[in-house]
Amino acid sequence: xxxxxxxxxxxxxxxxxxxxxxxxxxxxxxxxxxxxxxxxxxxxxxxxxxxxxxxxxxxxxxxxxxxxxxxxxxxxxxxxxxxxxxxxxxxxxxxxxxxxxxxxxxxxxxxxxxxxxxxxxxxxxxxxxxxxxxxxxxxxxxxxxxxxxxxxxxxxxxxxxxxxxxxxxxxxxxxxxxxxxxxxxxxxxxxxxxxxxxxxxxxxxxxxxxxxxxxxxxxxxxxxxxxxxxxxxxxxxxxxxxxxxxxxxxxxxxxxxxxxxxxxxxxxxxxxxxxxxxxxxxxxxxxxxxxxxxxxxxxxxxxxxxxxxxxxxxxxxxxxxxxxxxxxxxxxxxxxxxxxxxxxxxxxxxxxxxxxxxxxxxxxxxxxxxxxxxxxxxxxxxxxxxxxxxxxxxxxxxxxxxxxxxxxxxxxxxxxxxxxxxxxxxxxxxxxxxxxxxxxxxxxx
Amino acid sequence: xxxxxxxxxxxxxxxxxxxxxxxxxxxxxxxxxxxxxxxxxxxxxxxxxxxxxxxxxxxxxxxxxxxxxxxxxxxxxxxxxxxxxxxxxxxxxxxxxxxxxxxxxxxxxxxxxxxxxxxxxxxxxxxxxxxxxxxxxxxxxxxxxxxxxxxxxxxxxxxxxxxxxxxxxxxxxxxxxxxxxxxxxxxxxxxxxxxxxxxxxxxxxxxxxxxxxxxxxxxxxxxxxxxxxxxxxxxxxxxxxxxxxxxxxxxxxxxxxxxxxxxxxxxxxxxxxxxxxxxxxxxxxxxxx
Numbered sequence: 001x002x003x004x005x006x007x008x009x010x011x012x013x014x015x016x017x018x019x020x021x022x023x024x025x026x027x028x029x030x031x032x033x034x035x036x037x038x039x040x041x042x043x044x045x046x047x048x049x050x051x052x053x054x055x056x057x058x059x060x061x062x063x064x065x066x067x068x069x070x071x072x073x074x075x076x077x078x079x080x081x082x083x084x085x086x087x088x089x090x091x092x093x094x095x096x097x098x099x100x101x102x103x104x105x106x107x108x109x110x111x112x113x114x115x116x117x118x119x120x121x122x123x124x125x126x127x128x129x130x131x132x133x134x135x136x137x138x139x140x141x142x143x144x145x146x147x148x149x150x151x152x153x154x155x156x157x158x159x160x161x162x163x164x165x166x167x168x169x170x171x172x173x174x175x176x177x178x179x180x181x182x183x184x185x186x187x188x189x190x191x192x193x194x195x196x197x198x199x200x201x202x203x204x205x206x207x208x209x210x211x212x213x214x215x216x217x218x219x220x221x222x223x224x225x226x227x228x229x230x231x232x233x234x235x236x237x238x239x240x241x242x243x244x245x246x247x248x249x250x251x252x253x254x255x256x257x258x259x260x261x262x263x264x265x266x267x268x269x270x271x272x273x274x275x276x277x278x279x280x281x282x283x284x285x286x287x288x289x290x291x292x293x294x295x296x297x298x299x300x301x302x303x304x305x306x307x308x309x310x311x312x313x314x315x316x317x318x319x320x321x322x323x324x325x326x327x328x329x330x331x332x333x334x335x336x337x338x339x340x341x342x343x344x345x346x347x348x349x350x351x352x353x354x355x356x357x358x359x360x361x362x363x364x365x366x367x368x369x370x371x372x373x374x375x376x377x378x379x380x381x382x383x384x385x386x387x388x389x390x391x392x393x394x395x396x397x398x399x400x401x402x403x404x405x406x407x408x409x410x411x412x413x414x415x416x417x418x419x420x421x422x423x424x425x426x427x428x429x430x431x432x433x434x435x436x437x438x439x440x441x442x443x444x445x
Numbered sequence: 446x447x448x449x450x451x452x453x454x455x456x457x458x459x460x461x462x463x464x465x466x467x468x469x470x471x472x473x474x475x476x477x478x479x480x481x482x483x484x485x486x487x488x489x490x491x492x493x494x495x496x497x498x499x500x501x502x503x504x505x506x507x508x509x510x511x512x513x514x515x516x517x518x519x520x521x522x523x524x525x526x527x528x529x530x531x532x533x534x535x536x537x538x539x540x541x542x543x544x545x546x547x548x549x550x551x552x553x554x555x556x557x558x559x560x561x562x563x564x565x566x567x568x569x570x571x572x573x574x575x576x577x578x579x580x581x582x583x584x585x586x587x588x589x590x591x592x593x594x595x596x597x598x599x600x601x602x603x604x605x606x607x608x609x610x611x612x613x614x615x616x617x618x619x620x621x622x623x624x625x626x627x628x629x630x631x632x633x634x635x636x637x638x639x640x641x642x643x644x645x646x647x648x649x650x651x652x653x654x655x656x657x658x659x660x661x662x663x664x665x666x667x668x669x670x671x672x673x674x675x676x677x678x679x680x681x682x683x684x685x686x687x688x689x690x691x692x693x694x695x696x697x698x699x700x701x702x703x704x705x706x707x708x709x710x711x712x713x714x715x716x717x718x719x720x721x722x723x724x725x726x727x728x729x730x731x732x733x734x
Contacts, residue, residue, distance in 0.1 A: 098698070122486055209681075211679070412681065414683075435504075439701055
């Protein structure tokens with residue numbers, strides 16, 4: 001008996017030692033197409049080539065689960081392949097990273113195409129490079145290299161117009177208050193806010209109860225610095241969140257809250273309440289991303305939203321938006337090690353972005369990214385304004401910084417508890433950034 | 446003993462194999478990976494010694510979360526046992542309405558913890574049902590943010606946790622009450638002891654085994670708490686309800702697998718350090734029986 005137990009214990013111990021220090025999510029095999037200099041034809045098969053018997057898996061978040069329904073149906077019809085959408089529960093990015101860490105890879109997935117999130121999924125090991133993709137040349141020049149690139153290699157295909165941080169405002173409230181022109185820079189916006197406040201209208205609505213949106217104000221306030229290379233300096237450790245630019249942005253935001261320009265229930269208010277307040281005209285403005293538009297049309301029909309809600313980008317010195325692509329904006333193809341599957345995954349992308357693109361954006365009622373494909377009729381003005389601001393937009397922290405620290409969490413802490421000072425928020429953000437950068441092996445951390 | 450055993454000892458093997466695979470192996474990995482730089486960003490895993498522990502301790506967030514977790518566990522243990530014992534005493538007699546009530550109070554135990562959390566989150570928000578009810582009674586608008594205080598929200602979530610699990614404590618206390626010999630209670634009555642005296646000096650001490658089980662499971666179970674708090678506050682406001690498990694979940698989700706593993710190792714050690722003295726002290730009370 002005793003011998004048996006010793007045997008089991010020894011076997012188990014050896015097994016663990018052998019398995020102990022290998023990461024199942026990150027094999028050593030090189031990704032397809034990185035080392036063999038494959039020709040473009042091999043790399044990018046004909047979008048409608050026959051794929052009978054091939055089954056592709058596509059991971060999506062709850063918010064993007066039905067996004068690709070039209071291209072999937074058309075692709076299945078054209079090629080004979082089957083595409084299975086697997087919905088990963090929210091928080092999506094965490095769920096995907098955890099699965100990938102255990103060695104579970106899909107063929108395709110919606111993925112935030114920012115450098116920080118491409119780093120987080122270890123793109124150079126887990127994703128297929130998409131260099132030479134046939135549709136890139138057909139895209140609007142200013143959108144071609146906007147995002148999806150890490151260390152000069154393209155890993156994600158932008159499929160819809162990426163989100164932009166800016167100000168959503170209630171047109172009726174502006175009109176009633178006699179505001180005929182949207183502000184031309186941040187200070188003008190604050191002046192308008194003070195006027196509105198005097199008239200008894202809540203100027204800004206913030207949703208610190210749900211926390212994630214609180215970082216937009218800080219990032220919008222950093223837009224000038226971002227244009228001036230802030231994120232490059234942050235990435236090398238040359239500048240820190242605790243230095244003047246970062247600290248001033250947080251402090252300005254805090255001062256505006258203390259001044260009483262925000263909704264009274266700022267600490268507990270939610271994203272949903274933000275949308276409701278803006279629609280109802282209970283608040284005049286909200287700094288948000290495209291997700292707010294989705295929330296608004298979920299509460300009222302698109303026509304009402306188009307009539308009531310407007311959008312303008314804002315930055316300290318002008319009207320520059322801050323772009324932040326999210327997972328629903330882009331697709332990534334995984335390096336699964338199976339060449340046929342990998343080629344089929346690339347073919348799906350080429351199909352979606354190639355012959356099927358017009359049908360796709362018509363189905364989604366969204367702005368076209370390609371010069372030769374017109375934006376479908378009926379795309380709301382708000383979305384067109386958001387898209388128009390992309391051209392001269394600056395990159396967000398998520399897009400440009402090598403790591404994505406929990407800025408939103410610390411800012412929310414400051415708003416909710418009053419315990420954290422702007423200095424504490426900057427310090428906590430910098431510490432977290434350094435921790436993530438160090439884990440990535442970034443020089444200087 | 447040897448000749449009287451009813452089953453061969455090899456029958457234990459399946460249970461131990463399951464334990465080994467699903468409990469001991471992950472626990473041992475927990476020890477191994479805590480000393481590496483395992484992350485989602487890199488393919489290799491290298492040993493880094495105590496670096497993870499040093500950086501976690503120096504940043505202070507780990508200790509804050511550990512403190513929050515301890516406060517939460519103690520509050521849950523107190524509330525859950527007070528509610529459970531109170532219900533058991535109220536519903537002790539086997540009447541029809543009591544049997545029905547016991548079932549009702551046991552329902553939250555079998556409910557999904559996340560569902561419970563989301564329901565309470567909806568009830569307690571400023572525009573939620575509780576405030577609407579209060580507004581109705583006080584005839585003025587009540588907009589208290591029940592989950593918005595950095596001091597009291599932890600008490601509120603501990604109450605929710607205790608509410609969910611009080612039915613289980615009640616059941617165990619009821620079983621404990623049933624085991625008390627009727628003769629002892631009759632003797633006390635004959636001696637003129639009041640109901641309170643009987644409870645304080647006879648019934649409660651005789652409940653010691655039930656107290657041991659209930660306190661230990663409530664305290665140690667809520668040290669590992671996650672679901673209810675995640676659903677109600679997500680760790681907020683201002684991190685005042687960020688249990689260690691929520692912190693671990695957040696860290697793991699950012700791809701810092703080694704750091705998350707280190708934290709869960711710390712939690713494991715903390716639970717173990719707490720478990721032994723608590724269980725031993727409670728068992729000591731049973732020795733008089």
